[in-house]
Amino acid sequence: MKVLAAEQHRELDAATLQEQGISSKQLMERAATACFDALCRHFPATSRPFTVVVGSGNNGGDGLAIARLLHVAAYTVRVVLVDVAPASADNEANRQRAREVGVPLIPWAAGEPLPTIERGCVLIDALFGTGLSRLISGPLAALIDHLNAQDVTRVAIDLPSGLYADRPAAGSIIRAERTLSLGYPKAALFAAANASYLGKWELIPFSLSAPYVDAAEVNHHMLTADMVAAYLRKREGSDHKGTFGHALLVAGAYGKMGAAVISARSVLRAGAGLVTTHVPRAGYEIMQISFPEAMCSVDVHKYHFTSVDAPSRYDVVGIGPGLGTDEATAKGLDRLLKEYARPMVVDADALNLIAERGWIDRLPRGSILTPHPKEFERLFGPTADDFARWELQRDRAMTLGVIVLCKTNHTSIATPDGRLYFNTTGNPGMGTGGTGDALTGILTGLLAQGYSSEQAAQLGVYLHGLAGDLAAVALEQESLLAEDVVRYLGKAFGHLHRRKT
Incomplete structure (x- = not known):
């Protein structure tokens, strides 16, 4: 609209x-x-x-x-x-x-x-x-x-x-x-x-x-259920896990493995066929026990991400949840940016490292960046108000050829063609630890299935908020957890499928 x-x-x-x-x-x-x-x-x-x-x-x-x-x-x-x-x-x-x-x-x-x-x-x-x-x-x-x-x-x-x-x-x-x-x-x-x-x-x-x-x-649009429902892909009877893509999720550090688990669960709940989680050695047992559906790639470092072998074999890479900003992690991100050329989903500490090192122009075109306002400021500089931030957001998306989300009460999505989309789903109950990690997983899972970056961003943000709204109806906003958002993704998909038919 x-x-x-x-x-x-x-x-x-x-x-x-x-x-x-x-x-x-x-x-x-x-x-x-x-x-x-x-x-x-x-x-x-x-x-x-x-x-x-x-x-x-x-x-x-x-x-x-x-x-x-x-x-x-x-x-x-x-x-x-x-x-x-x-x-x-x-x-x-x-x-x-x-x-x-x-x-x-x-x-x-x-x-x-x-x-x-x-x-x-x-x-x-x-x-x-x-x-x-x-x-x-x-x-x-x-x-x-x-x-x-x-x-x-x-x-x-x-x-x-x-x-x-x-x-x-x-x-x-x-x-x-x-x-x-x-x-x-x-x-x-x-x-x-x-x-x-x-x-x-x-x-x-x-x-x-x-x-x-x-x-x-106009340059500004409001996301609606009918708009994003039109993006949903039909699943055929002969489809299998290989059809829906293999995602690599680079996440977690000592004391922050919960972010990796929530994000990995979201990848598959969003419909991806396979997810490999690259985690430090200290997180291996946590991931395998918490989420047996995920495969594990284990880093050589016990506590931090430092490198991943052959990242180009994966359909998409999501990186950032619980990652930390250790110097060894920065070097690992540097190598990943050199080796991976397809769109990535970049969140949290990966964004902070990119901002700190000035690597923003090294991101593959079509990548999806998911900063909250403070991370946005670190990446692109301060702005006086929401209106000025939207214009900077549009400018950076066009200049860099990436999708830039800014996570607020009405998350905005800037695309390389100069358009800005505002989301209308979600509620204050989602203002709790881990919900941003869930969004990273959803976006990664959608990209793995072959959705375009623009479609994945719009559909993913809307689904994420809608799942939170449905969970809040059942559980009340005060009691909402990030895991509840992940659990209600299926109902959110169902709501959109019914709108499509």
Whole structure:
């Protein structure tokens, strides 16, 4: 799914009006009705009151239409009118419609006492939408800080007021528990720094111009189940373990063999036919006992990785989980980079060694790098914000000819053709040791089967998060372990297979 810029959203609205022969007021009603339906799903009991805080623009018009629909549906609702500019025509029309059905409209202006908000209500934020282009300050900032301090459930329409669609957040911003984002995704939804403002967000689809979206030129995309399910390969009756590839996983060091076990298990759970784990001598018994399905290649060093024989005989190499950064390990990685020419999956301490030694341009083209933000910074340098990091991520992927993941709450995937993909699966319960090692194994297993690097990255990241989501439903986020993510990979595959059929 394409991620549209704020200006493209405005152009999409205009294209819809022209193509479908409707008025802007009708389009606003369409959007408001979709939001109203979502609110009814989330807040089905009519006993809980609503307060809708609206501005004078079209986002405020959406809020007024939502308030009217709630009132007609027997919800208790009132509107706080915040006039910071003359009301738009559609905003004024919806004010009149709200008055006609009896919705209480309470004006508030700068200099007046801050409005009283009923404790425990659902507060709908419809002050500003994606059109915001300036920092909120003065009385409006005081109003937003006041709304954030209330004991209410805040729901933002489109984006929390004060948040920009296409650039970093600044100033006073509504902190929503839930965001109902209209139409197509905005880049702001995927910025880690915005998570505390957005709360749990969802897209609210409604009828818009498909031809405009199809023709829109974008670099940013949101992964969807249907998109990644299309990559899944059919298994034929004559297939066997040799069909699905042989992966080499270089992982583990003294005290860190758990990372190697989790990652190796993920390789086969992702569908690879064979996995050979190259481990230090001290890890041999651990691997053979913990994961008998894996073959073992044993390093000459007791505690560290130093070298692996004939790596080119493997379909793919994954390296990094629990590896350590010993000097002998650095020399082993140096040799591996000289000897292996096909795409690799590079994670954790392998990335740290590459950053430390300046070896980034030695990676085989098509390799998949999986840094978290700190590792990303070590590799490519610091950036001021999520938006700047995304641009650097795209640039490095294009320059180096590799896939660069950055693991955040919405993991981003940059490809050599300049595209950036945002993931929507996963949950905070996955913020525990070993889940990154599981992702390395999944990516390695998919590459072993012959998926392209781009397909493996998108499918692997989505599956990894989906498995975590399914595990959290069964076990709760607080109790989630990396092994649970691995165990639920089969259910994640099943979910995607059902979407494909």
